[in-house]
Amino acid sequence: MQMRKLLLALTAILLFAGQSFAQKTVTGRVTDDRGMPIPNASVVVKNTNTGTTTKQDGTYSISVPSTARELVFTAVDMSPEEVAIGSKSVVNAILRTLDKVISEVVVTGYTREKKREFSGAATVLGNKVVDAVPVPALDQMLQGRVAGLTANSGNGQPGASANVHIRGISSIAASGTQPLYVVDGVPLNPNDLATLNPNDFESITVLKDAGAAALYGSRGSLGVIVITTKRGKAGVTNFQFRSQVGFTQRPQPSQFNQMNSAQMLKYEEFVGGFAPGLVAPGWSYSANNPANAGLPATSPAGTPYAPSKARYAFLLDSLGSINTDYYDVLFKTGITQTHEMNMSGGNAQTRYYFSLNYFNQEGTDRKSQLKRYTARFNIDNTVGKLSLQFSSGVGYGVTDYNEGAFYAGNGTANPFAMVWRAKPYENPYRADGSVIFGASTSTVPKAIGNLIERSDNSTWIDKQIKVNSGLTLAFKLLPSLTLKNTTGVDGSISYGEGSINPNSYVGSLQSYQSGYLNESESNRMQLINTSAAIFSQRFAARHFVEVGAFFEAVRQWSRGYGFTLYNLDPRLMQTGQGAGTLTTGGAATIAQNGSTAKS
Incomplete structure (x- = not known):
């Protein structure tokens, strides 16, 4: 009996040893599609409970039975990958980012919900769409990508405030139809969009129905655009540098069949035939004009x-041969360039994202330009049940406008209007290249020359410093109950200057009183604090309930001042010193002053 027990024990030991020797060690490295290591990725032998996780450098080591056929690699926000083992002792894996991760989540500003569980009307532009659109402004990024949304860039100048309308335009003027903008939980003034760097956006959610008003009250009655900026991911520090150069084509005349000089002169002659009082060279110099019947044959x-x-x-022959190309005179091909550096990384507890961006956009008209400098720093930290999220963006923009407040409309200062209104036989330049300007006559128009002279002798500049920052603390009190608080600040300092040289022709006109100088500054600050208790519970696999109680307090300050001066001393023009009193009809009657306002 004892011998039998001994034989059974030896057999068990030999079987155990056989199983032990049937194991082998497999090593490898897990990276993303850019070659960056993925830490904390899961490595599991398929159809078993045997597994491990990768180190910070993405490497792993695992003992697998000889019967194992495949390893399954998974990581957060990455598509799983199954790799055959075979006879290999080194098995590497490349995991790719899930394209649907961002687009399947609706960020309302207060909560994040899976799109299939969101009952409202929303459109989400994920990071794949955002990164694939190299545009300088948010309104251009939204064009044609959100149903029911129209977007345009105002007067078309670089840096002009975007006009975005959700659910249509409620009036002809479309006044007051801007939606609410929220960046990482902090509301943003829509007039400051030009100082944001779209390359920092991770996703854009457009809330379009009445649910937006339920979340944000009257502020969201016209829709809400929620912007989520990029965050760091666990792993080694990732450096990126991106440089882009683009071109903006000047307006093209091919859409309209405009008359050339000979046709315009013939048209003026035709009109003068039934309107003899017409004063235009085509009629004034016409041989068919009865007023010219008595002229001698030669001088x-x-x-x-x-x-x-x-x-x-x-x-008439001289004018008919001019045919000035006003598109070439008034417009150019605008060059746009952007240069950006960003770095991101972290570990399971702390993640960070930092970016610097320089952007320079030339307009298609003579002088308009936007220069923008932005910086962003985001950090996330999780310690036990407490998580912290800090977001801060700083932007500085300088916009050089072509004609400032006088640019819009159908006036003679607007090149987009004058390219259609100007006579094709006007020549704005002399043979030596100097500009022909001054008072126009019926036969010698100088509208384009005056526009060029005005542009060369005027300055319109806007400068703005923008800060948008937020700190969010979340504490998981219970598995289903989270307490959350967000404190944010949104502020800007804006400075504007417009001037016209008193020694110029335009500065000599009565409307500008021997030069013009306007300066203004406005400071705006908004503080917001939002506290919330959010209960969320999933029942079985299909049922999910989320209930939240929110309290929000908002405090706003604004202050501005400005002044306008005429009758300037050319020697002290930018200082405003020596400015005389305004004149009306040749008499000095009105003293000059400034104004201030605050709220």
């Missing part, structure tokens, strides 16, 4: 410029 000797039929015919 008298010694006075070659005296009116005569030959002189007028020569003038």
Whole structure:
């Protein structure tokens, strides 16, 4: 009996030893599709409970039975990968980012919900869409990508405030139809969008129905655009540098069939036939004009410029051969360039993202330009049940406008209007390249020359410093109950300056009183504090309940001042010193002053 027990024990030991020797060690490295290591990735032998996780450098080591066929690699926000083992002792894996991770989540500003569980109307632009659109502004990023949303960049100048309308335009003027913007839980002034770097956006959620008003009250009655910025991911520090150069094509005349100079002169002659009072070179110099019937055939000797039929015919031929290309005179191909550096990384507890960006966009008209400098720093930290999220973006923008407040409309200062209104036979330049400007006559128009002279002798600059920061603390009191608080600040300092040289032709006009100088500054600050208790519970696999109680307090400050001066001393123009009193009808009657306002 004892011998039998001994044989059974030896057999068990041999079987155990056989199983032990049937194990082998497999090592490898797990990286993403950019070659960056993925820490804390799960490595499991398929159909078993045998597994391990990767180290900070993405490497792993695991003992697998000889019967194992595949390893399964998984990581947060990454697509799983199954790799055959075979006879290999080194098995590497490449995991790719899930394209649907961002787009399946709806960020309302207060909560994050899976799209299939969100009952409202929302459109989400994920990081794949955002990164694939190299545009300088948010409104251009939204164009054509959100149903029911229209977007335009105001007057078209670089840096102009975007006009975004959700659910249509409620009036002809579309006044007051801007949606609410929220960046990482902190509301943003829509006039400050030009100082944001779109390359920092991770996702954009457009809330379009009445549910937005339920969340944000009257502020969200016109829709809400929630912007989530990029965050760091666990892993080694990732450095990226991106440089882009683009071109903006000037307006093209091919859409309209405009008359050339010869056709315009013929048209003026035609109109003058039934409107004899018309004053235009095509009619004034026409041989069919009854007023020219008594002119001599040629000009008298010694006075070659005296009116005569030959002189007028020569003038018509000269004007008909000019055909000025106003698209070439008033517009150019704008060059846009952006250069950006960012770094991100962290570990399971702390993650960070930092970026610097320089952006320079030239407009298609003569002087308009936007220069923007931005920086962003985001950090996330989790310690036990407490999580912290800090987001801060700082932007500085300088916009050089072509004509400031006088640019808009159908006036002579607007090149987009004048390119259609100007006569094709006007030549704004002399042979030496100097500009022909001054008072126009019926036969010698100078509208384009005056526009160029005005542009060369005027300055319109806006400068803005923008800060948008937020700190969110979340504490998981119970598995289903989270306490959350967000404190944010949104502020800006804006400075504007417009001036017209008193020694210029435009500065000599009565409307500008020998020059013009306007300066203004406005400071705006908004503090917001939001506290919430959020209960969320999943029942079985299909049922999910989330209930939240929120309290929000908002405090706003604003202050501004400005002044306008005329009748400037050219020697002290930018200081405003020496400015005389305003004149009306040649009499000095009005003293000059400034104004201030605050709230």
